[in-house]
Amino acid sequence: MIFVVIRKEIKVLFASYIGWGMLAIYAIVMGILYTQSLSEYMQVMMGNIPIVEQIGLTKYIGSNLFGTSSFIMLIFIPLLSMRLFSEEQKNLTMPFMLSAPISLAEIVVGKFLSLILFLALMLAYLVVIICILNAWTDIDFGYIFANVLGLSLLIASFSAISLFFSSLTRQPILAAVLSFFVLIMLLFLDHIFAQQPNTIWSDLSMMQHYKSFAVGLLNTADIAFYLLVALSFVFLTVRKLEHQRVYG
Amino acid sequence: MKSCTVNNITVEVDAITRIYEDRKVVSELSFTLEQGKALGLLGANGAGKTTTMRMIAGHLAPSHGAVRICGIDILRKPTEAKALIGYLPEQRPLYKELTVDEYLEIAASFHRLSSRKAKQSIALVKERCGLTEVGRRVIEQLSNGFQQRVGIAQAIIHSPMVVILDEPTVGLDPIQIRQIRSLMRDIAQDASLIFSTHLLPEVEMVCDDVQILEQGKSLYQSDIETLKQHMQTRALVVGFKRPVNLQAITELQHVVGVDYKNENTLVVQYQHASPAEEIVGLAVKNNWGLFLISEQQTSLEDVFLKLTKSE
Numbered sequence: 001m002i003f004v005v006i007r008k009e010i011k012v013l014f015a016s017y018i019g020w021g022m023l024a025i026y027a028i029v030m031g032i033l034y035t036q037s038l039s040e041y042m043q044v045m046m047g048n049i050p051i052v053e054q055i056g057l058t059k060y061i062g063s064n065l066f067g068t069s070s071f072i073m074l075i076f077i078p079l080l081s082m083r084l085f086s087e088e089q090k091n092l093t094m095p096f097m098l099s100a101p102i103s104l105a106e107i108v109v110g111k112f113l114s115l116i117l118f119l120a121l122m123l124a125y126l127v128v129i130i131c132i133l134n135a136w137t138d139i140d141f142g143y144i145f146a147n148v149l150g151l152s153l154l155i156a157s158f159s160a161i162s163l164f165f166s167s168l169t170r171q172p173i174l175a176a177v178l179s180f181f182v183l184i185m186l187l188f189l190d191h192i193f194a195q196q197p198n199t200i201w202s203d204l205s206m207m208q209h210y211k212s213f214a215v216g217l218l219n220t221a222d223i224a225f226y227l228l229v230a231l232s233f234v235f236l237t238v239r240k241l242e243h244q245r246v247y248g
Numbered sequence: 249m250k251s252c253t254v255n256n257i258t259v260e261v262d263a264i265t266r267i268y269e270d271r272k273v274v275s276e277l278s279f280t281l282e283q284g285k286a287l288g289l290l291g292a293n294g295a296g297k298t299t300t301m302r303m304i305a306g307h308l309a310p311s312h313g314a315v316r317i318c319g320i321d322i323l324r325k326p327t328e329a330k331a332l333i334g335y336l337p338e339q340r341p342l343y344k345e346l347t348v349d350e351y352l353e354i355a356a357s358f359h360r361l362s363s364r365k366a367k368q369s370i371a372l373v374k375e376r377c378g379l380t381e382v383g384r385r386v387i388e389q390l391s392n393g394f395q396q397r398v399g400i401a402q403a404i405i406h407s408p409m410v411v412i413l414d415e416p417t418v419g420l421d422p423i424q425i426r427q428i429r430s431l432m433r434d435i436a437q438d439a440s441l442i443f444s445t446h447l448l449p450e451v452e453m454v455c456d457d458v459q460i461l462e463q464g465k466s467l468y469q470s471d472i473e474t475l476k477q478h479m480q481t482r483a484l485v486v487g488f489k490r491p492v493n494l495q496a497i498t499e500l501q502h503v504v505g506v507d508y509k510n511e512n513t514l515v516v517q518y519q520h521a522s523p524a525e526e527i528v529g530l531a532v533k534n535n536w537g538l539f540l541i542s543e544q545q546t547s548l549e550d551v552f553l554k555l556t557k558s559e
Contacts, residue, residue, distance in 0.1 A: 004357045011354065015345040096341035096402070098307050100358035101331040246309045 001102045005110020006117060008097075009084070013118060018083070022076055026122045033068055034129055037061045057133060058140040063214065065126055066147040070210065073119065073155055074187065078179040080118065081162035082172040084111045085237075089170040104241045108163070112234055115159045116152075123148060123155070143216035150213020153226035154206065158183055160233035167240045256283045257318075258332075258409050258440040259304065264313035266299050266464075273299045274464040276313070281457065283409065286436040288451040288472075289444040291461035297444040298338065300461070301412050304442065305335040318409055331359065334403035334439075338414040340395055341402075344388035348379055348398055351387060352405060359406035373401040377431060393424030397431070404435060411435050413443040417450060429453055452476075483544040484516045485509065486527055489537025496534075500526045515544060 013019035041060050088094045097107050127148060133139055162179035169175050183206075185192070190205035202208055206229075209222040259281040266274040274296040281287050289297045302308040304315050306322045306329060315322045315329075322329040343351055349370065356366035374380045377397040382390060387398055396416065403411055416432065417425045425447075432454050435441050445451060451458060451472070458475050460468040468475075489512065497516060498506050505517040516523065524541055531538035 001360070004354075007357065008354045011350065012343050012345065015343070015350070092337065092339040093341040093343060095305075095307060095335060095337045096343075096355070097358065099305055099330060099333065099335040099341075099403075100355075101327040101360065102358065103327060245307065 001106045002110040002113065005097070005102065005107055006114040009111055009114035010118065013080075013083075013114075018080070019118065022080070023121065026072060026076070027125060029068070029072065030065060030122075030126060030129065033064055034061065037064045038133075056140060057137055058130070058143050059216075061133070062130060062140075062143060062147055065130065066151055066214065069122070069126060069151055070154055073151075073158055074180065074183055076119070077115070077155070077158045078162050078165075078176040078183065080115055081159060081166045081179065082176040083166075084115065084163055085166040085241075086169055086172040086175040090172060104245070105238050108234060108238045108241065112159060112163055112237075115163070116156055119155050119159070120152070123151060140216070146213050146216045146218055149218065149223075150210055153213075153223060153230075154210055157206065157226045157229040157233070160230040160237075161186070164233045164237045164240065167237045257281070258283050259287075259442065260314075260316040260319075261300075261304065262314045262316070264300070264303055264310040264315060266296075266303060266308065267311040272464055274303070274310075274461075277461070277464070277466055278313075279457075279459055279466070279469060281410075281440045281442065283440055284437065285456040286432070286441040286443070286454050287457045287459060288455035289442065289459050289461060290446075290448075290451060291444075291467075294463075295461040296464035297461055298414055299464075301335075301414050301442065301444060302337075304410075305333055305412050306330050307335075331406070332409040334406065334408035334411045336399045336403040336411075336413045336416065338418065340399035342387050342395060342398060345386065347384055347386055348374070348390070348401075349383040351398065352401060355402040355405050361406060369405050369407070373405050376404070376434065377401040378427065393420050393427070396420060396424070396428060400428070400431060400435075404439070408439055410440045410442065413441070415444050415446070417445065417447060425450075482518050482522075484518065484522065484524060484527070485513060485540065485542050485544045486516055486538070487513045487540030488531065489539055490535070492531075492536045493534065496530055497527060500530075513540065 010019075038061060041057055044060075085094075088097075102110075127144065130144060131139060161183060162175075165179040165182065166172075166175045169178070186204065187206045190202040190208045193201040206226075209219075209225045212219040212222050257280050259279075261277060261279050263276050263278050264274060265272060265276055277296075277300060279287070289300065291297050299308065303310050304317075304322075306315075306326050309323055317329040317332045320329040320332070343354075346354070352370045352373065353366060356369055361369055371380075374383055377400055379394070379397055379401060382394060387395060390398065400413065400416065403413070413432065417428050420428060429450060432441060432443065436454065436456075441454075443454070455472045457471050458468070459466060492514070494506055494514075497503060497514070500523045502518045502521050502523050503516055504519050507515045507517075509515050516527065522543075527541065528538060530536070
């Protein structure tokens with residue numbers, strides 16, 4: 001039944017301009033950044049720009065594209081997730097799903113996965129445009145894999161957090177703004193607590209855990225951190241809806 | 249046609265209470281409903297009709313008490329019980345950016361219908377709800393009445409045992425109201441229908457049973473025939489073209505009082521047996537020009553207002 005929920009969410013998303021619009025914006029921004037990075041790299045190779053450090057094409061382009069993607073997700077995910085519960089509650093469409101023989105957990109997980117699946121389309125586009133370069137040069141697939149995994153996990157935890165905030169209010173804009181600020185806070189906790197680098201706050205920083213993926217490393221602690229955050233917030237969302245059902 | 253194994257009773261509402269912030273919105277409400285019967289929930293705004301329906305539909309958990317659909321406790325086994333229910337809230341849960349067909353396909357998949365069964369069901373409900381011609385149109389572009397039919401179509405797509413409609417005719421024009429009522433009667437042929445309304449003629453036309461709520465409590469509960477009997481007073485309305493001898497009518501056997509309703513019309517109250525025949529005899533004998541004689545019936549509005557001691 002989770003699949004049914006995913007199908008419904010994707011269908012509704014693409015029935016409006018939001019889905020297509022976001023894909024188009026992402027494709028345009030990434031396309032511009034991609035061609036710019038490529039031309040900059042060519043300038044460096046031709047010696048027009050002094051080489052600061054020896055760096056491969058995959059890393060040069062990848063760091064720009066994956067880094068920018070994570071910031072785009074910071075904006076896109078709250079905007080997409082506000083639809084999932086806040087807008088449904090505002091438009092009074094929630095009873096459609098609540099009347100069906102589907103558990104609340106299936107509804108929440110289905111909505112969560114539909115968001116991930118939609119964002120995975122963007123990630124797939126990113127991977128394709130980088131891998132195209134393999135026709136002219138050797139691409140570091142390990143680096144790409146680590147970055148894709150890191151960005152996927154970051155997307156999963158962002159989505160789960162935003163989904164939770166979406167379940168808290170009937171005002172979609174409020175849900176989006178709330179989750180945006182919470183995500184920024186969580187992303188840059190290490191900067192906020194830069195004076196105390198070894199505190200629990202820097203351990204909770206999402207950026208801190210993203211750093212290893214960004215340089216092409218896979219750290220199981222970082223993977224576990226993102227998975228734990230995602231699972232916790234999905235669970236909290238289910239609990240919130242159950243609470244609403246019992247206490248109104 | 250599906251059927252319930254438990255004495256043909258589809259809905260058992262067992263002393264349900266719903267408390268919001270120390271306030272009892274619904275209090276100790278109990279009733280049962282049989283298959284093929286329609287129950288009308290009546291009550292002023294805030295009487296607890298919507299809360300009651302949401303509890304029966306499994307959207308809200310009762311603070312106390314239980315709701316069983318065909319013997320299945322909706323709190324303990326919500327998915328099994330919900331599979332037997334179709335629900336349309338007052339605000340239609342429509343995804344207006346979708347077409348009617350797309351929306352009904354999603355509704356069918358949510359109710360676990362196979363794609364072959366879904367196609368058949370969609371065609372059938374579209375025909376029942378008069379949506380065949382608008383299947384490919386975006387819901388947002390449909391009129392209010394058609395949107396309501398789409399809402400009802402999603403509620404009956406899986407041929408549920410119990411259909412719950414919250415104020416299904418609100419905001420519709422008289423023609424649309426007539427069509428929706430006819431659809432409701434059609435639904436109540438197979439399934440049990442629970443609906444709330446403010447329109448009392450609707451209750452008379454569609455209901456088998458009536459439940460009147462006031463401040464969350466059951467104020468009156470009976471079948472529609474008993475309610476109609478309550479509505480009958482023992483009085484005749486009699487109209488004459490020419491002046492009459494009131495004394496002669498008052499002296500008739502069983503007559504206990506005579507009042508002028510207007511210049512030409514009298515209300516004759518009686519006990520035990522109707523004096524209609526004697527009045528007709530007097531009118532003919534004295535040439536009073538009798539043009540009207542009928543039993544006076546209290547409207548449902550009167551009964552409703554009397555029972556609820558309106559706000």
